[in-house]
Amino acid sequence: MNVSENLTGQSRVVIERVSPELDGGLYPIKAVPGDVIAVEADIFADGHDYLTAVLLFKHIDDANWTETAMAPIVNDRWGASFVVEKQGKYLYTLESWVDHPGSWQHEVHLKVADGQRITSELLAGAQYLDGMLVRAGGVAEQKKGGKGKGAKTKSEPISESADAKAIREMAALFRDESRYNEAVSVAESDQFTFYASRYPERQHVTRYSHELGVEVDRARAGFSNWYCLFPRSASRVEGRHGTFKDVEALLPRISGMGFDVLYLPPIHPIGTAHRKGKNNSVICQPGEPGVPYGIGSPEGGHDAIHPELGTVEEFKHLIAIAANYGMEVAMDLAIQCSPDHPWAKEHPEWFKKRPDGTIQYAENPPKKYQDIYPVYFETDDWQNLWEELKRVLIVWASWGVRIVRVDNPHTKPFGFWEWVIAEVKKEFPDMLFLAEAFTRPKVMQELGKRGFAQSYTYYTWRNTKYELEQYMMELTQTEMKYYYRPNFWPTTHDINPYSLQGGHEPQFLIRYFLAATLVSNYGIYGPSFELMEHIPFPNKEEYLNSEKYEIRLWDWDRTNKLTYLITLVNRIRHENAALQITNNIQFCPVNDDAIMAYLKIKDANRLLIVVNTDAYSRRAGVVQVPIWQLGIGPEQYYQVHDLLTGAYYNWQGEHNYVELDPYSLPMHLFRIEV
């Protein structure tokens, strides 16, 4: 490098290891309006000079950056934070420079304390003040061989600000040897510090090499309570296909239980070619309804509605009625087709061909799924395919849908998701996508980075205290906390986990309660879950007689201990801000290997949750509460109020006894009240 080509040789500050930063700034972190974004970085220069560092941020619609001062933490680590007020994308970056006046004042302190005379230093200080004066809108004085006395009033403009006036007077004072003692005291004063930081020199600034992003979604991205149902099973009459109208009739029950997202598996026309029967049988009896995931028939594809459920208008009506109950309707995007799907005829190039020219059906060797054509994303016509899929989502949005659960997103290219989510959000910024991916950790993480607002998790298979604590640490204490919003499901219509196949009521209570209190987004597959449906298809983590393959007639009026708990916990979730955030979890030690205890704190709302994860035994232990952190003295009494039972307990000190009987109620949900 020719040195003359380098224009930054005087910039001495280094800015490194900025946090949060995902993959060198490639992906934004996530937030909801009102979130505080705490930014840290290593910031340092050669030598011993003082530095100034600022955090710059702006909403992408803002013309200008807002600046906030950073403060040193320890060992050249600096920090500052900003609040994302509104939806949309924010950017942030950092700047820093050597703070010469600050270094100067520090040296003045040391020399004065040492009893040195600082006449020469005061003249240097006056030069810094001359610079501040200009930046404060004042007019610099004529140079007078280092003495400004007498000339002051002549050059002072009438419109000069109060700051400029004060700075001008300070500079004159520093140059006035007859007022030496006064000058020294001002040089050491906060007044000098104040003007130096208000009108900084800002020379040879180092700006961080990346602008980093924050994707701010609407509040529901951060706090949601999902309820999944198959609308065709919403009928209360045996043998009658459920309709959107039937679903509307269930809304009082579902919203009464406290749910705010109603998620429906695919509602499109179902193909008949190779249609599967009851329990996934390859033989389909006449009259069997087929699998909603076998999408597409002569009646239409992903942009059409299955006629037996209702019309587009009736679907929009359901959305409107749900809104009256404070609920949103989420649709299910399964990018796959029945052989009867219109695309199979109109766009055969979007499917992979076999050597004989026929379209390749889905396989998971040795298993074959002749009823499904996977979409071939490596097609040379991929651009039209992407545009068509975007069009489908825009159609859904035009119906009023603002939440989409995506089926198996991990079998479609990451680049497609990044593109389509960004595209749809340009037109409908409220749109939220939930990734249904149960696959390898890095694939799930990547989907989160590429734009999914929420993601399925391994919660369904994390049962012991150790597993759950480790998993929560991974979600909330690693980089994942910045971009991965976990949504916990105890069961789904695809998964009847072994841990619940026994149908043991306390286990259902525990699995529900953990999902609803460990994280701020969770869902249940109803009414299967709350009615404790549990008989498996033999030797599988699936349901016998799954409504994926048949219409079920449910007893929608039944209530039980679990529905009672769900209703209560959802009300508590809505009333307690601490449960509306995931990353605020903090585990407390308990001397029992099944009892978990965790704090969830948001401002004054302080919850302590205690769960016995052993659904078969009464467990007792001592919870260690970090009272120092709660501002509670070691001798001080404090009340913990169980919001589930209404009971109050008087606790004292760090260590407090708990005892939980799964056959009674295996959990406490304490509010700490001092």
Place this chain on the structure above:
Amino acid sequence: MNVSENLTGQSRVVIERVSPELDGGLYPIKAVPGDVIAVEADIFADGHDYLTAVLLFKHIDDANWTETAMAPIVNDRWGASFVVEKQGKYLYTLESWVDHPGSWQHEVHLKVADGQRITSELLAGAQYLDGMLVRAGGVAEQKKGGKGKGAKTKSEPISESADAKAIREMAALFRDESRYNEAVSVAESDQFTFYASRYPERQHVTRYSHELGVEVDRARAGFSNWYCLFPRSASRVEGRHGTFKDVEALLPRISGMGFDVLYLPPIHPIGTAHRKGKNNSVICQPGEPGVPYGIGSPEGGHDAIHPELGTVEEFKHLIAIAANYGMEVAMDLAIQCSPDHPWAKEHPEWFKKRPDGTIQYAENPPKKYQDIYPVYFETDDWQNLWEELKRVLIVWASWGVRIVRVDNPHTKPFGFWEWVIAEVKKEFPDMLFLAEAFTRPKVMQELGKRGFAQSYTYYTWRNTKYELEQYMMELTQTEMKYYYRPNFWPTTHDINPYSLQGGHEPQFLIRYFLAATLVSNYGIYGPSFELMEHIPFPNKEEYLNSEKYEIRLWDWDRTNKLTYLITLVNRIRHENAALQITNNIQFCPVNDDAIMAYLKIKDANRLLIVVNTDAYSRRAGVVQVPIWQLGIGPEQYYQVHDLLTGAYYNWQGEHNYVELDPYSLPMHLFRIEV
């Protein structure tokens, strides 16, 4: 983004979290010729397809990349390695793509195992083979409605390679239904795998976004034994100024002790303005020699030699003679000037002015150093300043110097070092720079990243077992291992550490031995250190009567227990490859809080070092040897041979007793001999 602008929509593979990678590829990692660079990355795609990933690397002088296949490790982490054969800069990056033939073969296995007939799959396989044939330089057959039988010989070119012939025959076999069983067996064979991986499809390749660097220095960057002396104290006659000739006379002793780098503090003319006297006195008596760091006089500056030491020719002679002893001479770059330095007159703009127009002398308030002008790197004439400093280094290189120890590099801009080191190495690739920075951790790290081949460390202040183990973990188990080559010094001419001020011989032995066995680069300040000089300037970590301020007359003939140990350990270091690497250290548990044990392994050279860090008490404990890792069975006997004493011990199993008396010998240096 308009989808049509995106050209990579079919590239499905993601490459992330590449290691090693420093600051997003901004800085190279470091190596010496022969080092193995192990590269890892997260590599994955959507879906369940097999992937192929390759590591690409090249020396910067090479026209083409060399490729090596990566292998999956676990959970989508892949790895491969390459050897840096020669000096200079290497680049590496990664590529990956979906391996369709590999996925195909995997599915064939599953279907065949399930008893399915795979006629259609074989035709698909034949299509993959057609592609391989073209890539193997063969000519694709005419399409014959899926049957190639009979046409083979006609289109086969005479010059076709053996591979192309084999692939062509395989494709024909796959299309020949009459040989179905044979075709299935070939489809499942390693033969198919072999050709598929030799002639890969390589479609829609993802290439990692950065090319990452490896700075390969010559071997001495990784293994060196430094000896520092003041040449003016090399005389054996009281009152006579030492010369380069005197230094030449000491070479047999120093090289006899096993050192290979002779480092000399500045050897330039010394200024007289404000010259400091004995013990850093501000009053200099007539005849006092001054401080070598007060560089510059009418006789010259950084490109001149102090006349009392000798001429440039005599210095070059010293370098030549040292080379005969296998030693290099390292110079000391202290970028600062005496007020008498030629630059102060010729380039006053390179120094900071005080308000009265005089040049600002060095300060560390409240302390003043009127004998030193710091160079002002924020000068507007910084480009000429940088060029001049480069010129100085080029002059030194022209004398034959290839190692430079830099004094206080942390008070000069990082950008300058990055530039000047790269510039000098362009002309003199052998040049190595050692950073003498005892300052904040991140500043020291940054100097390493910017190009210093070796760096001073906090070793000088790490005394207890806990401190030393923690520090070694930081140096060898964090990112620092890639770019920071620690050089351990028990003392320097600036630091007489409190731990040695007692002059306790066992403490000197321990501090020496740890430096020489924990890391591969170390140095001593002699003969002060080996003669166990220890009287401090009162209440400081400095020497009384330091030769920084006066000429010392040393007894260069004295030997003692420490000189014996130094000579022995340096010989062992040269003979045992395991001591010539730093990052191979591995601590073994010992049930004593003062006894440290560590393995150093390089191929068959396996050392176990045991040190009692308590210089005052006999300590005993049990060392836990990871015999499983050494391939030693639990019942098996093995010999540990103490290279210091010659003693052999027969050990068995993991746990073995050691006992170390500091008054006898507080260390073992075992070679493990099975």
